[in-house]
Amino acid sequence: MGMESFQDLAVRFRGYHTNSLNVALHMVTTPMGIVAALVLLHQRVSCNAFAGVVAAYVLSLGVTLNSTGLWAATTAWVAGLVSVALLLSPSFELYDSLKLMAAAAIGQELSHLITGEKTFASTYMTKLSWPALLLEHTYYLLPLCLDALVHMKESFASWVVAHDYVVRTKLVNTEDRAALKDVYDFVTAADPARDCTAHWWYERLDGKCHAAFSHVMQCAPVMKMFTDRFRSDCFAITPIPSMNEIYVASSHHNNNSDTVFYTQHCDGPWSVYPFCFVYRCMCAVNENVQVETNFPQQRSGGGLSDGDVAGFDYNREIHIISDLPTKNTDRRITLKLHYVIYPKCFGPLGRLVGSLATWYNTAARHLFLATIKPKGLLGSFMAWNVIFWTKRVRELEMYAGLNNVVVAAALFAVGRYVHPLFFMAATSFNHYCMYIATYHLRDRINFGTFKRNVIFFKTIALTHLCWNYLANWEYDPVSMAMLAVGYGLSTAATAALGIDQTYFGVELGVMKPNFVSGFPYNCVPHPMIIGSMVGLMGFHKMASFRAELPFLVPMHCAMYLTHMIQEQVSDIYKNNWGAGETGAVSGKAAAAEVAEAPAASPARATRGSKTKAA
DSSP, rough: OOEEEEEEEHHHTTTOOOOOHHHHHHHHHHHHHHHHHHHHHHHHSHHHHHHHHHHHHHHHHHHHHHOOOHHHHHHHHHHHHHHHHHHHHTTOOOHHHHHHHHHHHHHHHHHHHHHHHOSSGTTTTTTTTHHHHHHHHHHHHHHHHHHHEEEEEEEEOTTTTTBBBEEEEEOOOOOHHHHHHHHHHHHHOOOOOSOOOOOEEGGOOOOOHHHHHHHTTOOHHHHHHTTTOOOOOTTTEEOHHHHHHHHESSOOSEEEEEGGSOOOOOSSTTTTTTTOOEEEEEOOOOOSSSSEETTTTTEEEEEEOTTTTEEEEETTTTTTTEEEOOOSSSEEEEEEEEEEEEEEEGGHHHHHHHHHHHHHHHHHHHHHHHHOOOOOHHHHHHHHHHHHHHHHHHHHHHTTHHHHHHHHHHHHHHHHHHOOHHHHHHSSHHHHHHHHHHHHSSBOOOOHHHHHHHHHHHHHHHHHHHHHHHHHHOHHHHHHHHHHHHHHHHHHHHHHHHHHHHHHTTTTTTSSOOOOOSTTTSSSSHHHHHHHHHHHHHHSSSSHHHHHHHHHHHHHHHHHHHHHHHHHHOOOOOOOOOOOOOOOOOOOSOOHHHHHHHHTTTTTHHHHHHHHOO
């Protein structure tokens, strides 16, 4: 078969392997099956014959693939799989090999089942020529998987980055506007008091208003708002009608539960459940010039008025409303719409999260209604508790993240039973992975959440280093001096740049670069890199630390250098050095402008120097 044959096959194969989870599972199950086949072959032919078959296969791919890069990658994988097969062959019985091969085949079927993608084999198994097509499929399976890995719609990096999940749209067409008008007329006719919030639950509405609400809940612009953010072939998007309501804002908020809305807060407590989202969408029914809705972590916001819709993660997104100098002449009427969004392969978990959110929202609804106008000491105490715990939950999400805390606690618990060093190994390098993945994507990243996550895991990593340094303490003045000088220099560089610029503020388009020419950049080239590396080597310098954990610091240095090389290879400023031009931060990032960088400026040194401190 020639190059076109493989290319045609690869293009069709990719269409059934677009989900990154499916591809990831195939990168496990395919090698399993190949190892099983290699073990069977090795046990039944001579070593020379085995080597000849493997060499013939690899050389034939060099002709049929007609792609040097793909052939080299396939050859490297084959070499690794042969090594594993040779290691397993002496201890494997026929039954073991068959079990491994069966597990690989079943695993591939399950990977398609749980991700909702059809198998490639299903496209030809009904044809008369299916044996030949199956043989071709099998022959190319490893390079096909590697090709799908390169061409899948989303990178594995997306698994660890802090995505920006705030979504927006505006209702402008005639039908949508008419529905909003029906809701407005309903509230106006009801004429609720203006000194506290008013609520009408969707499930208790009837007639024209119920129909109007239903229309907005499933109208095309709202659904497109979600499918633009979540792939419709991978995610289920389901309304939660029992959480929906018409909300009318009060004219003031004097130490009652309405005060919560003017406090940074998260709406729900279920942020710990991964991959699943409960969305609250605020849809402005009428004109609003007084109140703005802001998202501090995402660093965006503004007034929602006359058909504007903003959707955010009910359990994770910190938000707050605040008053502008201008005043509304009418009530501020808003529809609260709710949806549960989850990967189709995690249907039961997604539906559970939706049910939990509904239960919590119902309980919180009763508490809020009881404290809108608190009466007596008990009412005032309940209102105080609403505000107090709202602030505590916000602080947890702002500075640590409940999911991060639970993940770290779970890894610690597992480590108690697996290996004494498991927890350290599992939590020492997460922040590097987040750096690398985020820099790779630089697309719709929630800057505040990213910064929170990397600082959280970086703190754990540094705690491991310090704890083990003290636990293995022996007097070493050179080691202590290296720590003091190295991390002192790195800290000074961070202070000069600012915390936001240190953590990708420029690369992610949330700020303009601050080109620094003062200390320490006027004294040491690349002070953040040099300082961090000197500090790490200070830990490693102490003989007892090095003997106890010989690989810890080298692993830190390897991860750090990997990211540094990534920044140099994929330099967002490479077209601006000395150009004196204003350009986009990144084609993938938000359209923030880069400040001018004259040839004689310290910008180049600063750019290289602002790599994250390890």
